[in-house]
Structure formats: structure tokens, C-alpha cells
Amino acid sequence: MYFQPVKFIFSLIIFCTLTAAAWGQLGGQHVYSFLNLSNSTRVQALGGKAAALRDDDVNMALQNPGLINSAMHGNLSLTYVNYFAGINFGNVAYAFNAGQKGTIVSSVHYVNYGTFDRADQTGLITGNFTAGDYCFTAGYGYKVDSVFQIGANVKAIYSNYDSYTSVGLAADLGASYKSPDQRFTAGLVIKNLGTQLRTFTPGNKEKLPTEVRLALTKELEHVPLKFTFVAHNLQQPDLTWQDPRIPEESIDPLTGDTTVNKIGLANKIMRHAIFGAEFNISKALSLQLGYNYQRRQEMKVDTRLGTVGISWGIGVKIYKFSIAYSRSAFHLAGSPNQFTLVARLAEFYRKN
Numbered sequence: 001m002y003f004q005p006v007k008f009i010f011s012l013i014i015f016c017t018l019t020a021a022a023w024g025q026l027g028g029q030h031v032y033s034f035l036n037l038s039n040s041t042r043v044q045a046l047g048g049k050a051a052a053l054r055d056d057d058v059n060m061a062l063q064n065p066g067l068i069n070s071a072m073h074g075n076l077s078l079t080y081v082n083y084f085a086g087i088n089f090g091n092v093a094y095a096f097n098a099g100q101k102g103t104i105v106s107s108v109h110y111v112n113y114g115t116f117d118r119a120d121q122t123g124l125i126t127g128n129f130t131a132g133d134y135c136f137t138a139g140y141g142y143k144v145d146s147v148f149q150i151g152a153n154v155k156a157i158y159s160n161y162d163s164y165t166s167v168g169l170a171a172d173l174g175a176s177y178k179s180p181d182q183r184f185t186a187g188l189v190i191k192n193l194g195t196q197l198r199t200f201t202p203g204n205k206e207k208l209p210t211e212v213r214l215a216l217t218k219e220l221e222h223v224p225l226k227f228t229f230v231a232h233n234l235q236q237p238d239l240t241w242q243d244p245r246i247p248e249e250s251i252d253p254l255t256g257d258t259t260v261n262k263i264g265l266a267n268k269i270m271r272h273a274i275f276g277a278e279f280n281i282s283k284a285l286s287l288q289l290g291y292n293y294q295r296r297q298e299m300k301v302d303t304r305l306g307t308v309g310i311s312w313g314i315g316v317k318i319y320k321f322s323i324a325y326s327r328s329a330f331h332l333a334g335s336p337n338q339f340t341l342v343a344r345l346a347e348f349y350r351k352n
Contacts, residue, residue, distance in 0.1 A: 031206035032157055032168055034111045034133040035192050039063075039079055039091035041340035045313025045326035046276030047290030049230050051215035052187035054149070054178050058095045059340070061105035061139045064189040064213070065151030066174030068105055068141025073097035074346025081338045084330075086114045105139040118162070129162035139172075150175045155194070164201070170194030170208055185217040210235060228276040232294075239271040239294060271297060288313040288326070299331045306332050313338075320347045 038044040040059035051064040056071040059079070072095035079091040093107035113131040120126055134157070141151035157168035174189035191211045199205050212234040219226045233239055240263045276290040289312050296309025306329065313326030322342040329335045 029207065030209045031166065031196060031200075032133065032135075032159065032170075032192070033209055034089070034109075035135060035155075035157075035170070036209055036211075037081075037089055037109075037111070038338070039093070039107070039109055040077075041079060041313055041324040041326040041338045042278075042288060042315065044328050044338050045288035045290055045311050045324075046228055046278065047230065047274035047292045047311060048295070048328065049213060049215075049232050049274055050187075050228065051174070051189045051213045051230060052176060052185045052217040052228065054176050054185050054187075056344075058093050058105060058342070059091070061093065061095065061141070061151075062091070062107060062109070062137060062153065062172075064174040064176060064187045064215075065105075065139045065141055065153045065172050066149050066176040066187055066189060068095070068103050068139055068151045069143065069149060070097040070103050072103060072105065074344060074349075076343045076345055077340060078342075079338065079340045081336055083336050084334060088112050102140055102142040105137075105141070107137045107139070109135040109137065113161075116162075131161040132159070134158045147180065148175065148177055155192075159200075161200075165198065166196060166200045167198040168194060168196045168208065183219040183221065187213075187215045187217075189213050224280040226278040226280075228274075228278070228290075230274040230276075231272050232274060233272060238268055240268055267297070284317045286315040288315070290328075295330065301332055304332060308332065320344045 038048050039062045040057070042057060043050045043059065043063060049063070050060065051067075053060050054067045054069060056075060058072045058075040058077050060067040061072070075095050077091070077093045081089050083089060089109070089111040091107060091109045093105060095103060095105045097103045111133040115128050115130050117125050118127045118129050136156045137153050139151060139153040141149055143149050151174050153172035155170040155172070157170060159166045170192045171194055172189060172191045173193065174187065176185060176187040178185045189212070191213065192208045193210055194208050196205050211232065213230060213232045214234060215228065215230040217226055217228045242263060271294040274290065274292050276288065278286060278288045280286045290310070292309050292311070300308045308329050308331060311326060311328035313324060315322060315324040320343065324340040326338045327335050328338070
């Protein structure tokens, strides 16, 4: 008996579909929302999500397991993010190629919310407590033929907030296509299918942030420039939210003019779109730029738009290491700094 990748992934699809609580959701309506945080500086610089960048970047495994390939072998990645309000999170990932059997990627993703004061109902401080989220992932990628690859991630999730704990199990299922000339890549992934095995409170099972992404990447022929496009949250056609206290139409009492407050169809479609570009100035230096339309619409301040929704990054290769930095404008209140260090360990043991 031998391992059959296609049969394994198909069985995983059936399992996760049966255990998924729901497909559609808006922000704040699901558990383990930290799974949506970007584990990669490069991905964050390109707008925050990805599914069609098939190269030696081991961090792509968590974005779409269909991108896992043998070029990632021996790469160790460390990511750290100085987030908001003293929160920080990070990721560790490593890839191992098992030859014709495929490539395996293991990773640990964590979020540290810091230390909080514990108080009773009168406001008296009685001590302190900590809070954190953790996700342990094992990913597998299989090369179907010269252009197609499939893959799956299995995730064990643990969350602890003071005396409240939760345990969950989830999976990502993905596929990718790369043209024979290596200049066009398409990716499709279903993320975070699964369920809570242990809930924070008995009998209150919450939904996981299930998401469907479709992505395209096109590299120009004579210029080392890649353009990326990601259509995210396709399982939820309408990503907008309108305050029920605001009517769809309002009349100015002074001028009598009618103002339409309803969000249009074009706006709803664009909220699924993320655009990015990556320019490889040389083999040792690359620049990234991204634009997340949904982030801009949800986090902007109308009187001062600024650069909300725009992100950028830079990557440098030195010897057998890669160092990357990105900065994303989430809100006028601040922009997180993200760092990634990749060590190509396989090159240290490569024979001359």
C-alpha cells in the first residue's frame, strides 16, 4: 500500500465540508480570526493576501498549499510583526522535500496579546492574566504534472484567554497552475474549513473564518515585474455593512437635495479585489506595492483619507539569507511593521 495524494486531499475535502459550520461571514462573526493575519512580509506588502505566487518562498504554503513545491526545500522562515496596542505576532515555517512523494511544510503561528489587569465587579484589581492564540500547521504539496499542483494544510488551533480556552481543527485546500513559460500563475484555495473541538463556553460553537480565494500573477516578458490580483472572500458576495440607523436616502433640510447612502454594485465587487506589483531590481533586491480596496473602504477617515489600504515592502538577499520588511497602512492611527528572515539551510549542506 502506498500514499495516494489525490485520494487523501479528496477525503480531506469531504471531512472539512461536513464539519464546517458555515461558509459566509463578515468580520467579527467567527472564532480564530487571527488566522486571517498575514504570516508573510511579502504577502503583506502585496495587499495582505495571496494564492498565486509559486516559487521558493516557504511562506506561500500558508496562503495556498497548492503552491507548496520542491524549490522550498530546506528554507526556514521567521516572521515577526509589531502590531497595535502592544500586540505582536509571528510565524515559523520550514519546508522539506520528500522527492516524488511531494513536499512537506510545517509551521507555527502565534499571537501574543500581552498582560491584562484582572478586576472584580467593583473595579478592584485582583491580579493579571495573559491571552494568546496558536496555530500548528502541517502542509503537503503534490506535483500533478508539469503545470498543475495540489496541496492541503491541516491546522491544530489553540486559544487561551485567562481561564477561557478553545481547541479547533481546520484545513486549507488549494491548487495552482503555472504556464509552461513560467510567466503566468493561477491559484485557488479554500481556507479554514473546520470546526471547534472545544468551545470557550459549553454549548456555544462558533464559526471559523472560512474563505475562498482566486488569484492571478502575470510576469512581464522583458521586464522583471510581476502583477498580482486576488479575489478574496468569494464565499460572501456582499462584504459591505451599513449602519441600520442611517437611511438609504436622506434629504437636506436646507437645500432639499436628496443624498443616496446606499452602497453601489461596483463598490461591492471591488471590495473583493486586491492589487499588487513586485519589481525584482536584481537577484538580491526586490520591491513590492499593494492596494487593498476593502481595507481602505472600511478603515478610512473621510475627512483625511491618507494612504489607508496601501502597503509596500522591500526584500534583500545576502549570502544564504533573505531579509524582508513591509509596512501596511491599516488606519491613520498607525501602520504595523513586519519583518521576515529566511535562511536557505539546504544551501549550507550543498556540495560544491
